[in-house]
Amino acid sequence: MRRKKNGVRKRKTGIKVPDEVKVPRSDTPQIMIDLMDQYTRDECIKIDELSEYAFSYDLDNDLIIINPRHPQYEEENYKHVLAHEIAHRIDHNEYGSPMYVEFAEAIKNTENKILQKKEKYQRRLAVNGDLEYNYFISDIMSCITDNVITGVYRHESQYIGKPGYAESEIFADIYAALYQSDDITVEFIKSELPELYEAFMKVLKR
Numbered sequence: 001m002r003r004k005k006n007g008v009r010k011r012k013t014g015i016k017v018p019d020e021v022k023v024p025r026s027d028t029p030q031i032m033i034d035l036m037d038q039y040t041r042d043e044c045i046k047i048d049e050l051s052e053y054a055f056s057y058d059l060d061n062d063l064i065i066i067n068p069r070h071p072q073y074e075e076e077n078y079k080h081v082l083a084h085e086i087a088h089r090i091d092h093n094e095y096g097s098p099m100y101v102e103f104a105e106a107i108k109n110t111e112n113k114i115l116q117k118k119e120k121y122q123r124r125l126a127v128n129g130d131l132e133y134n135y136f137i138s139d140i141m142s143c144i145t146d147n148v149i150t151g152v153y154r155h156e157s158q159y160i161g162k163p164g165y166a167e168s169e170i171f172a173d174i175y176a177a178l179y180q181s182d183d184i185t186v187e188f189i190k191s192e193l194p195e196l197y198e199a200f201m202k203v204l205k206r
């Protein structure tokens with residue numbers, strides 16, 4: 001997610017989200033499938049070779065910005081990252097996750113809980129750990145703990161320290177993970193982060 005001032009909203013960019021990104025899991029809640037369909041119908045992707053991120057959501061213009069010349073573009077897990085950016089779009093237009101006190105509280109409580117088992121999680125996310133390449137879990141744990149527990153994928157502390165930003169990132173990660181990630185990731189969220197999972201589901205059904 002990024003904020004951009006003085007942007008002019010452009011309706012037609014010519015680029016839609018590819019269908020291959022819109023492949024939900026068999027247990028993805030219907031409301032998530034419907035919202036993903038709704039927010040990927042229009043031409044919401046814009047190519048910007050000057051963007052400071054490889055992938056981002058520009059909330060002022062309601063567009064997903066891709067910079068194919070960005071050094072991280074090739075490294076990013078394309079489908080996961082794109083689903084994450086669409087989830088930002090859904091959050092911004094439908095929910096506003098940082099406004100939900102219960103969601104913020106669940107993040108805080110989960111932080112306290114997982115920091116007590118910091119070494120265990122850190123080992124799993126580290127090189128040769130079973131979650132070493134897990135995009136979603138790495139970013140979720142990093143955002144919850146302000147990078148105390150972290151893996152390959154994360155957001156800078158400077159960024160997630162801004163009010164509401166950690167909530168937005170965690171919402172986007174959980175949404176995208178429950179939509180299209182593997183069983184290990186979904187099971188991890190449900191069993192290791194149960195309060196956060198419940199709080200997410202409550203926001204979803206608000």
Ligand SMILES: [Zn+2]
Binds near residue numbers: 084088169
């Ligand atoms: Zn994000």
